[in-house]
Amino acid sequence: MIQPSGISYHYTDSIMTSQRRSIGGSMSDFALFPGVYRPAAQRWEPSAASASEVIQPTITIATMNVWFEPHFFAERCAALLSLLQAHRPNLIALQEATPALLDRVMREPWVQREYQLSDIAGGSIDPYGVLMLSRLPIHAWELRALPSAMGRALLTARASLNGSTTSFASVHLESTSLAAPTRARQLAKIFPWLAAAPHALLMGDFNFCSSSYENEQLAPAYQDVWPYIHPADPGYTENTEVNTMRAQHAGRHRPVRFDRILLRSHAPGWQAESIQLIGTAPIGSATPDVFPSDHFGLVARLRWQA
Template sequence: MTLATYNIWLSDHHADERYGAIAQLLSEHSPDVVVFQEVTPRALAAFLAQPWIRERYYRAAVTGNEFGDYGQLMLSRLPISRVTYTHLPTSIGRGLLQAELTVNGRALAICSVHLESGRRASRLRARQVDRVFSAVGAAEDVVLSGDFNMRDDEDARIPNSYVDAWPTLHPSEEGFTEDTSVNLMLLDSKKKNRRVRFDRVLIKGDGWTPALIRLLGTEPVSSTLPRVFPSDHFGLLCRVVRTAAQRSMHG
């Protein structure tokens, strides 16, 4: 199963060009599941207007609340049997979008998360992390992805039952998903250097393991817009598999 996660940036800055570039990237890879963060009504309309999305994907979306006019979107090739949204303690409208799919006869929880941003929000983010893992705790098989906004010193809050796909597959590579040395649009926006791995794919489950993970959107949207990238974040494309032994064990 392949999954993509993408914080698509709520800004209107060259939004049409950026959404078009993201849609093109995703259509080329055709993942089984896609989760988006910072989805505005404009972004939602743009993606749902894509014929390949309308024709191939089930969808669940939460956009707009008292904190801001943005939210999350999930697309799935597999039928979605159940959807829940958990509001997290927040000052800027953050939450957890969770859907239940059936993969090879076994329930799989697919979760999209967007946690509080900023170094000063680390204590609030810790409360959010605890709430997220409490909300998905009963599920045996989980793929939890999105924009965690966590620094490396916060990693200890992730339960040992979860595998972080990037360091598992690329232990010698940083995997920055915000990187001003590459993303000139991010540099123009932040006005300072930043290289952090905010976006992650975490996996829990009997026999589930990451087989591939790579960055998406590391090039400008076009040669005529060299300082415009698909988003201020890079996306992630991840393939997770179950071992043959585990598949046969569970039917």
Template structure:
């Protein structure tokens, strides 16, 4: 690992539920063996903007239910808030996971990324200029390391957004390339089309949606279908902002499927309120080892 990478990615504690409550997990992350691995990624829409129009009090239980129904081994959340974290930590099903944050909610104020995993992991964080951060969790699976980066790249609401996204993704990819094993990058890339394809391809990543569903648009932000996306959209155009990328060392992991979830409106909202302005992504990987 390069000296620069060691300097900019800072270790953070991981939390596990025990009888007193959520506590830092201080044991060495144990190795596990699995044949399949499932991962969900979901930008859940923080309530900093248009707060009076997005019915967060109705959305939060719907978000938690959607994540529960996924039963994913790994869950990558963007725009998590202290209120969502509090609700998650109170759920019996979440007690089966390791999580990147405790009730202090230090890394999700006013909002941020969360990583949950059934598999024990170690955690580092890098903070870009401003509030943008990336989390990288590392698990040992089938005798090999797997790193999961949770990303929320800069949106077009910011000046020089494309350049900022390029810098952010380049930094993340460079860090992961210095680590042994395979890598996943999951989250809201705020990407239009293939603007970051060179970075991704040159680093050996595949875009799982493009690989498995090349003829299906896979819009995760669809103002024509989702009223919250219509409210938040700058241009009103459906786009595939959210992605799951895979770089598999020795082709140890093969993507089997990828689908959208949280695509239906919340009950009793006259079909005006969805769990988020984004749809979630759910992917299944299978080991070849």
């Protein structure tokens, strides 16, 4: 993995900068090191904040929990990256990203050509975490610690688009049904953190469905894009009736919509135009019970409305 050098970042006390709880409960040092690929040097290098302001009539965003388990990892990575390349989102948010996944991402020519990564050193995703890839000019990255026994954090990228600031945030809220109070506390932190931006998107694995009490913690100003576009479609992102890999490893049948994209914007601002599930088919005919992930991903298209 690349070791960063010659770059420093300033963080407030509330932003996680030096410690992260690992799966085993130990603490390890880390920092965010955004980076881009430099063709002349043939390597990834730390990138400075962008001062660019761009006109962007539409944006496409993708989010997916990529499942950190080693089960057919190389094959699933290849399928996932091919899927994302086909959609070519302006911004990609991946949960359960690991250093091994980052290594695969950084080797992809299409990623090298077009994307900035939120962390090229990998400290923020060791042993796992949230990773972003952006084709948009990002003028600020932040990683904020959440109340968590699992090292969960909120990753935010801010961009100047159409004369205003849009914050793109990704999260993997606390896992297991017993962690509902923790998820509620996490959401109570997240929405105030995003309040300063005129336009904000929160995406990722929320780990609760539409019937869970944590929905009461969702800020009313945010629109849940899936039911807005598909009011009659449950949009299950963990669907054991379809994803046989998930069914085999979970040991039970449970269709839920844990993965979401939430939008807060006002005119002039972003309007959700479409959203679809991705990763809903096996990676190949030879492996009918292997899917890109145990979750389905989401790809949404937004249009700027004056």
